[in-house]
Amino acid sequence: MPIHEKSLIRPENLITNDSLVIDGVDVSGHWSTFIKSRTITDYNEAMEDEIAALPGGENIHRCWQCGSCTNACTVNAVNPDFNPRYWIYLIRQGLEEELLRDKDIIWQCVSCNKCTYACPRDVLPEGVMKATAHWLELKGHTPKSPSTHFDEGFTESILATGKIEEGRVLRTFFQRTGQPLNQPWLVALVGGLVKRFPLGYLIRMGWSTVFRPRTSNWRRTGRAIEEYVSERRAEQAKALGLDTKGGH
Amino acid sequence: MAGDLKKVAYYPGCALEGTGHSYNRSTKEVGKALGLELVELKNWNCCGAMEVKNVDPQVQTYLSARNLTIAQDMGFDTVMAPCNGCYHNLKKAEYDLAHNPHAAEVTERISKKAGHKAYEPGGVETIHALDWIKHGVGEAELRQRAKGKLAGLKVANYYGCMYTRPRHIFPEKDQGTGSESTSKPHFMDDILAAAGAENVEFPLKTACCGGAHSLSDSDISTKLVLNILTTAEACGAEVIATECPTCHSGLEMHQVRAEKVLGRKTSVKILYFTQLLGMALGLSAKKVGVQENLSDPSEFLRRKGLG
Structure with missing residues (x-):
């Protein structure tokens, strides 16, 4: 065979x-x-349930291992080690040690949803990838990924003002991930823009960095969302058996 | 498609107030030229983009649903969103609220605390700018108005991910003749062909540009974008027409990054389909915001006698 x-x-x-x-x-x-044949004894029997308790992971139990997700995957075409089907298999078997070998690339899912489109079982593999990446972070197997830093900075901006301002999101992200803003390609891009942009546009851009675009009367809404998010966080920590006071 | 598209609610979204401003400008100008009226949602908020769902999917559903409530309160049954992300999220909220009791319960709860009534699914239909022009005006009128102005322009139509995936949130697509296809979308092709453009056969219409990780995983984004750019060139395209601000700025940004970091130069131009259509309708390049694009196609446009 x-x-x-x-x-x-x-x-x-x-x-x-x-x-x-x-x-x-x-x-x-x-x-x-x-x-070589091998004997495995250290299954993590809780892993599948824990990942299913995180947003996006709910349907992992439906997987039939057909491989349509990996076959359709954008990232797999760039990096063959990125293999959603295999990871779903490992999670369902409880093979944590094997999964941890790939812990540093699971967050790289680009959310193109080609897997979700192809999946005949509504597993929503894109969601499973996100849930797995979060599980790895919550369990302390990986630090927060650049993607998580980006998502958090972005969401905080919405909770604060109802909208985002791209310049602020970019600066927050580079700051939190410890990257300099003067990357050669970014400098080339911005340099080209400044030469060409009409003055009015530049003034508007400068204006929106100082006076952030916002939805009016947002405070109450932002707070209602925050309350919900912290409730969910506590539920998830409990499902994962984490010490809620210590955070992660 | 809901009734009259001559006057619909307009949800520009955050990107169209920032890097995608030229898409905002050109959409409004094309609407004006074609007699389609847009009424912007009052006090709208971010739909959650591609990020909030990773913090919590129900929050994204709520954020999108709040905008649908506004449309309904303003008396509209149709809201038009030109950004693929916004369009996708409003569609997804509509689907989830109708099919997932948990999503409905959370939206109800947050709406109550925020002090407004929760959106009830079925009230407002979300459409894309492509639907708006294709169904609100139609190819026959476009053909007549554009008088073949884009003749000889070789275009690759690029739709990205969120316009067609996942398919279950787009119940009106894949419904046979006249409907949009999720595997091989063609509304943008149809519109630009009516304006005279020569669409090339382009296999990467719905490939991913890596937009979700444009900054957080730039190397993969650059590879994915470079693949799209080189394929478009290999297919004979001079221009890639876009219909999403994230795809559009991603293509522009990583075209520069591919050259600076990987030493791979590509020269295919990147323009919003509304910019191409606007110029076909006789609007100037300035009017459709070409000067606000991150890349500079002005010399190419002059050579082609456009704008």
Whole structure:
């Protein structure tokens, strides 16, 4: 039987015998490659339920392992290690150690929803990727990803004013992720703009950085949303067995 | 499609007040030229974009639903959103509130605390700027008005992710002849063809530009955008027509970044479909906000006798 996704088998688990005879048949050489058998005892039986308790993860139990998500995936085409089908398999099996090998790339899902479009079981794999990335952060396996910093800065702006101002979101993001604003490509972009932009446009841009665009009478709404978000945070921490006082 | 599109509620969204201002300007100008009236939602708020759902999806549903309530209170049954993100989120809120009791309960609860009535699904239909022009004016009239002004212009029509995915939130699509297709959308192609443009066969119409991670994972975004740009060029396109401010500024930004970081230069131009249509209707490049784009296509437009 052909082995699909061969890259998932790590080299240290492959055995090739230069000289081997089984039942009188010579099976020496590269063609008789074996996968080392292994015994797993340390399943994390809570992992699937915990990820299902986070927003987006609710339908993970529906997965049939057909692989349509990975086949459709934008990021998989750029990086073959990005494999939603495999991760859903690991989570459902409770194979935490295996999942943690890929912990630093799971947040890279671009939310294009090609997987959701292709999935015949309404697993909403895009949501599962987000839930898994959050689970890794909440459990302390990974620091907050650049994407989480961006999402949080963005959401805080909406809760404060009802709207976002792109310049502020950009500055907050670069600051929180410790990146300089003077990246060569950004400088080239802005330099080109300043030369060309009509004065009125530049004045408006400057204006909106000082006087942030806002929805009027928003305070009460922002507070109502904040209350809901903190309620949900507490519920999720409880579902994940985290110490709510310590935060994460 | 809801009744009369000659006067609809208008939800520009945050990006159209910032980097996508030229899309805002050109949309309004095209509406004026075609006799379509837009009434901006009073005191609207951000729809949640692509970020808030990662903090909590129900908050995004609430934020989008608040805008639908405003449309309803203003007496409209149709709201037009030119931004794919806004359009997608308003559609998704409509779907979730009708199908997910938890979403409805949360929206009800937050609306009550915020002091306004909760949106009830079925009250307002959200349409995209493409629906607005395709159904509000139609190709026959566009053909007559544009007089083939875009003739000889080779265009790749790029729709991005959020205009068609996930398909369950767009119940009016994939309904046979005359409806939009989620696998191979064509409304923008139809509109620009009516204005005389020569649309090239472009396989990446609904590919992802990496917009969600434009800044947080720039290297992947640059790769994805470069793929779109080089494919458009290989298909013979001179211009990529866009209908989303995030895609549009993503293509412009990462075209520069691809050149600076990867040393890969591409020369295909990037314009909003409303800018191309506006110029086809005789509006100047300035009127449709070309000077506000991040990239500069002015020399190309002059060569083509546009704007």
